[in-house]
Amino acid sequence: MKKLLSIYKQQKQVIDYLFWGVMTTVVNILVFALLHWLTDWNYLINNTIAWLLSVLFAYISNKVYVFHSYTETRKEVAKEMASFFLGRFASYFIEQGIMILGISGLKWNEIVVKIIANVVVVIVNYFWSKWAVFKKKGSES
Template sequence: MLKTIMQLWHRYQSVLSYLIFGGLTTVVNFVVFWLFNDLIGWPVWLSNAIAWFLSVLFAYVTNKLWVFDSKTPTVKAVVAEASSFFGFRLLSFFVDEAIMVIGVTVLHGNNLLVKFLDQVIIVVMNWFFSKLFIFKDRAHKN
């Protein structure tokens, strides 16, 4: 049984790690959004922007180190990789902001329910961005 579990982990390590750390990134995003929007009372767009930045920072570190095991031997390579990561996350940020503003402000949905649905869409988008474009050298080895 343990051998089977280890074989499955090895085979799907990238996907499983991404789901684990993607889940933790979503928790970071959710908690920061809730703190700034519900507790402090800041607007949805600003709370969401702060939550986005902090969760993307968390996601970059965890994706680099534990999901895609990215090795960047030079500062230039790290800057290029981080720029790509944040650039693609910026694309998903605009989708994130649109879903939140339309879902909460226009459609008057519950902010945390809309945030949950929003994060499901964003996690899937970001997986494809990371797998196909950002950490592609490591991702193609799996």
């Protein structure tokens, strides 16, 4: 048990990010699936709506629970949010590209492609968040 606790302490940020990344992915896939089943909208529209809701969820959970980012001024909050959303917007295009390739190109199941796209996006987003958005002041970590 001590060994597990030691590993958790050493890798806490990565473990927390993975947990909240999974929660964000659940929000993303659940919204996408509900829209897929309940509407006749194009999958790219469904994906965009799911992306918007999951990014809002991700910003809050990453700021509060993963990177414990404290911002003192509205300007700092605006800069942090802009950086976060900019990075997520870039990964949105990666996700849309995977969706188009998998669904329109390869004719795979929409939900399966959505899950594959989310795995890729979670990895990209972790590094963007860690290195560009929630980096510690005065630190290169």
